[in-house]
Amino acid sequence: MNCVLEVNCVKAFGKAIHALSRIGEDLWLLALRSVNSAHSAYACFVFSPMFFQHYSLGSNQDQGSEIIHCKLAMKSVLPLFRSLTSIERNVERCQITINTTSDRVKIMFICKHGLTKTHNLHFQESESLQAEFAADLCPNILKAPARLFSDMVIHFPLSQEEITLSTTPHRVSLRNYYEEGNDHLKFMYTEMSLHPDEFEHFQVGVESDITFCLKELRGFLAFAESHCLPVSVLFGAAGKPVCFFIEDMFLEATVVLATLPASDNRSPSHSPRCGEAVAPATTPQDVPAETEMIMSSKGSPIFQPPFPSLHYLESLVPEEDVASGAATPASSQICSLLFKALSSEQDDNLGAAHLSVLACYSDTEEAVEGETRRSASF
Amino acid sequence: MPLSTQSQADDEQYVLVASLDNARNLSNILKAITFKDHAIFNATPNGLKVTVEDSKCLQANAFIQADIFQEFTIREDVVGFQVNLTVLLDCLNIFGGSIVPGLSTALRMCYKGYGYPLTLFLEEGGVVTVCKINTQEPEELIDFEFCSANVTNKVILLSESLREPFSELDTTSEVLEITMSPDQPYFRLSTFGNSGNAHYDYPKDSEMMELFRCTTTQTNRYKMSLLKPSTKALALSSKVSVRTDSRGFLSLQYLVRNDCGQVCFVEYYCCPDEEVE
Numbered sequence: 001m002n003c004v005l006e007v008n009c010v011k012a013f014g015k016a017i018h019a020l021s022r023i024g025e026d027l028w029l030l031a032l033r034s035v036n037s038a039h040s041a042y043a044c045f046v047f048s049p050m051f052f053q054h055y056s057l058g059s060n061q062d063q064g065s066e067i068i069h070c071k072l073a074m075k076s077v078l079p080l081f082r083s084l085t086s087i088e089r090n091v092e093r094c095q096i097t098i099n100t101t102s103d104r105v106k107i108m109f110i111c112k113h114g115l116t117k118t119h120n121l122h123f124q125e126s127e128s129l130q131a132e133f134a135a136d137l138c139p140n141i142l143k144a145p146a147r148l149f150s151d152m153v154i155h156f157p158l159s160q161e162e163i164t165l166s167t168t169p170h171r172v173s174l175r176n177y178y179e180e181g182n183d184h185l186k187f188m189y190t191e192m193s194l195h196p197d198e199f200e201h202f203q204v205g206v207e208s209d210i211t212f213c214l215k216e217l218r219g220f221l222a223f224a225e226s227h228c229l230p231v232s233v234l235f236g237a238a239g240k241p242v243c244f245f246i247e248d249m250f251l252e253a254t255v256v257l258a259t260l261p262a263s264d265n266r267s268p269s270h271s272p273r274c275g276e277a278v279a280p281a282t283t284p285q286d287v288p289a290e291t292e293m294i295m296s297s298k299g300s301p302i303f304q305p306p307f308p309s310l311h312y313l314e315s316l317v318p319e320e321d322v323a324s325g326a327a328t329p330a331s332s333q334i335c336s337l338l339f340k341a342l343s344s345e346q347d348d349n350l351g352a353a354h355l356s357v358l359a360c361y362s363d364t365e366e367a368v369e370g371e372t373r374r375s376a377s378f
Numbered sequence: 379m380p381l382s383t384q385s386q387a388d389d390e391q392y393v394l395v396a397s398l399d400n401a402r403n404l405s406n407i408l409k410a411i412t413f414k415d416h417a418i419f420n421a422t423p424n425g426l427k428v429t430v431e432d433s434k435c436l437q438a439n440a441f442i443q444a445d446i447f448q449e450f451t452i453r454e455d456v457v458g459f460q461v462n463l464t465v466l467l468d469c470l471n472i473f474g475g476s477i478v479p480g481l482s483t484a485l486r487m488c489y490k491g492y493g494y495p496l497t498l499f500l501e502e503g504g505v506v507t508v509c510k511i512n513t514q515e516p517e518e519l520i521d522f523e524f525c526s527a528n529v530t531n532k533v534i535l536l537s538e539s540l541r542e543p544f545s546e547l548d549t550t551s552e553v554l555e556i557t558m559s560p561d562q563p564y565f566r567l568s569t570f571g572n573s574g575n576a577h578y579d580y581p582k583d584s585e586m587m588e589l590f591r592c593t594t595t596q597t598n599r600y601k602m603s604l605l606k607p608s609t610k611a612l613a614l615s616s617k618v619s620v621r622t623d624s625r626g627f628l629s630l631q632y633l634v635r636n637d638c639g640q641v642c643f644v645e646y647y648c649c650p651d652e653e654v655e
Contacts, residue, residue: 090542114586
């Protein structure tokens with residue numbers, strides 16, 4: 001695989017890597033992705049072939065269009081893109097080549113005055129990394145310019161780990177999250193509210209309070225802001241993952257974060273809650289239909305990007321290893337698709353509503369054919 | 379200036395007297411070779427040479443010609459002594475390192491000879507400080523036997539093109555490999571670190587390449603720990619000449635312009651890393 005980027009794109013590429021470096025220690029190349037060690041945060045930046053000056057898949061040895069998923073250590077890649085200002089000053093073009101025979105990725109910067117910097121990095125071939133997120137089942141969708149979100153999070157100190165986003169049909173508020181038992185006197189409590197009118201798109205199917213990690217999101221918001229792109233936030237009830245999404249003509253980026261389940265004294269398992277959270281939403285408010293309507297009326301390519309989409313499941317496919325003890329078959333499917341991993345903490349017969357694994361290696365889901373297969377091909 | 383009011387009689391006891399209106403013209407260049415505590419000073423009527431060595435494999439020299447000094451008097455053919463370079467730099471910067479326009483530290487450096495300390499008279503804004511630094515017997519310097527006749531490859535590059543690569547060099551690599559060749563890749567710096575290798579290529583016709591004279595293809599490796607300190611000299615310089623001889627010994631010569639626009643030289647000699655051979 002071989003691609004060439006011109007300087008402004010190299011900067012964007014570099015910024016994407018900076019954003020991803022806040023999430024995990026490894027970088028999956030080609031469709032830059034990263035996941036944190038707890039598997040509770042996943043980010044993916046996909047660049048369309050148009051982003052590149054030159055883009056070709058398929059190796060020189062004519063191995064066919066084998067898709068290579070290469071995993072690099074973030075600490076090998078980040079230093080190459082660390083100083084974006086010096087890249088802007090010196091770099092004319094960047095060429096990235098993946099050589100499967102030698103297990104090396106060659107990143108070559110063609111700089112001014114004829115100088116070239118070539119870096120050959122080891123990579124590991126690994127399974128593709130993909131988070132599953134049933135976007136069309138999300139009852140709540142917010143969309144606003146990145147600036148709005150940046151302005152909201154700027155009020156929280158950099159050390160703030162988690163924040164809670166509360167949504168009602170009339171109001172969106174963001175506050176910091178602290179665990180019970182912390183000394184409240186030493187703590188600064190911040191909360192801000194926004195009116196639905198502040199958002200480009202405001203849809204609240206289910207009132208919810210979701211708590212997620214802010215740190216992992218900051219890099220992504222910085223990227224979105226630098227590209228002046230609107231950010232879409234898709235989420236449901238507490239415990240279900242939240243997805244932040246941006247796109248333009250050349251790229252698409254997603255961050256999926258796990259959210260804390262609502263208080264533990266509620267029920268011993270999450271599956272019934274998932275079911276409850278989703279099922280009531282569908283019937284009274286007819287959310288999926290509304291979602292459909294929004295999708296097509298806006299004509300927005302949110303769920304149908306111009307180039308093969310990757311991470312949204314277009315249809316629910318029955319999961320073979322769904323546990324039998326779930327409340328309703330539909331809800332358990334949803335849960336198992338969202339939280340695929342096996343959990344040691346939950347009861348096995350209730351399926352997996354384990355927050356700690358959100359993104360799993362997609363080759364373990366051979367059962368999920370069709371769209372997912374196609375979508376994993378980028 | 380108080381320093382200049384010293385009587386003639388005092389001067390006669392010194393074998394070396396060197397004065398500078400701006401001590402920074404000396405301290406800046408010495409910073410380019412301060413990677414070890416001790417330095418050997420060698421003064422001749424031509425000027426001052428300060429040398430620092432490391433592990434018998436690396437030698438760095440700073441040359442400050444006599445005409446850079448406002449006063450340079452030497453009563454013997456050669457005057458040599460060894461001092462603690464870190465202490466000397468601290469004294470030269472005794473009035474603080476901040477650069478205030480118009481205000482500079484004046485220096486008068488005096489040495490009475492073998493067994494006597496090096497005396498520094500420093501003045502700024504009317505305040506005079508006298509520092510006496512103990513001297514030691516100078517150690518014998520390595521002669522790298524690097525002569526122009528044996529030089530096989532030589533390039534002169536503008537320092538600005540090397541600064542960034544040098545500062546970015548992968549420090550997990552134990553060696554820095556330098557390839558010089560009349561054919562591709564012409565001039566290449568390579569590192570071999572934990573994540574992989576990196577190459578920095580400079581074509582012979584680049585605007586950054588002021589001179590390119592390579593006769594044979596040579597690839598030599600040098601310990602990264604020895605060459606990394608040269609980054610300081612690179613930062614101060616405007617041009618650098620890179621030469622290798624038939625044995626693979628490396629000579630780096632940096633052209634440094636001081637605050638007054640005068641030219642000084644800093645030179646690094648390095649042996650190749652023997653494990654490769």
